[in-house]
Amino acid sequence: MARMKFLCDAERCIECNGCVTACKQENEVPWGVNRRRVVTINDGVPGEKSISVACMHCSDAPCMAVCPTDVFYRTEQGVVLHDKDLCIGCGYCFYACPFGAPQFPQEGVFGMRGKMDKCTFCAGGPEKDFSKDEFAKYGSNRLAQGKLPACAEMCSTKALLAGDGDTVADIFRTRVVKRGKGSEVWGWGTAYGKPDNPNAQPPKGAKS
Amino acid sequence: MTTTGKVLLAGIVVLAASLVSGCGERSQVVVYKSGKYQGKTDTRPWDSEPGAALYTTSKWTAVDKTSWETAIRTRSRGQNEYNRTE
Numbered sequence: 001m002a003r004m005k006f007l008c009d010a011e012r013c014i015e016c017n018g019c020v021t022a023c024k025q026e027n028e029v030p031w032g033v034n035r036r037r038v039v040t041i042n043d044g045v046p047g048e049k050s051i052s053v054a055c056m057h058c059s060d061a062p063c064m065a066v067c068p069t070d071v072f073y074r075t076e077q078g079v080v081l082h083d084k085d086l087c088i089g090c091g092y093c094f095y096a097c098p099f100g101a102p103q104f105p106q107e108g109v110f111g112m113r114g115k116m117d118k119c120t121f122c123a124g125g126p127e128k129d130f131s132k133d134e135f136a137k138y139g140s141n142r143l144a145q146g147k148l149p150a151c152a153e154m155c156s157t158k159a160l161l162a163g164d165g166d167t168v169a170d171i172f173r174t175r176v177v178k179r180g181k182g183s184e185v186w187g188w189g190t191a192y193g194k195p196d197n198p199n200a201q202p203p204k205g206a207k208s
Numbered sequence: 209m210t211t212t213g214k215v216l217l218a219g220i221v222v223l224a225a226s227l228v229s230g231c232g233e234r235s236q237v238v239v240y241k242s243g244k245y246q247g248k249t250d251t252r253p254w255d256s257e258p259g260a261a262l263y264t265t266s267k268w269t270a271v272d273k274t275s276w277e278t279a280i281r282t283r284s285r286g287q288n289e290y291n292r293t294e
Contacts, residue, residue, distance in 0.1 A: 146266025
């Protein structure tokens, strides 16, 4: 099985914020913390495009590289998670992340930062599955229930896809072929790496 | 043993216990090892029983990674509406 991946199809996203609401509701995320949000480019101009953004669970995650207390780990499914008990709230991960995924609750005085919170791909965290602690710290553990992240499952236009990378890529490929446009995948190159030679062609007679 | 002796003995026992209890304290400071995950270990999603949570429709066998992957892949494919319309 490939790794778990998110893919947002900008041709389909209608900026309904259903994914944001689903995430908030599923994980009971507090005010001021947005694990997922919808960004619109050229808002109000004909041809505007929207994309749903959250942690992309990068293959070579910058947050993991910069964390001074090494709270991050990657699961066997490629989901980047962290142990909140060890987070010191320094904010390095926020500056390192190209997607603005790490969030910090600001509940104290003088804008004091709390422990980092981010999308978990609805995979919980390093606590006992379905325990009160896991839900309070990390939110719902849908993967352990055999489900996909709530944001993707809630998406009405299926712009946001989640799950096994191969399956997600297959679905998107079918879609692009059917509509004949919109093959640009926002964020994938940054999160999962770019091909060494993007202009490479398969040898003649080879299967694609 | 006289009453005074018993009280004295009890006092010594309590004092000794309180002194020794300090030896059982664990360090509350994390010793960091650079570049290595320092936190608690996590359980794997296929370790749970499918019925461990409410409203679970996916079926797999607990601790069987392959069956869990099949369940997730089936669920992922459900996102392709072309499968439903054609």
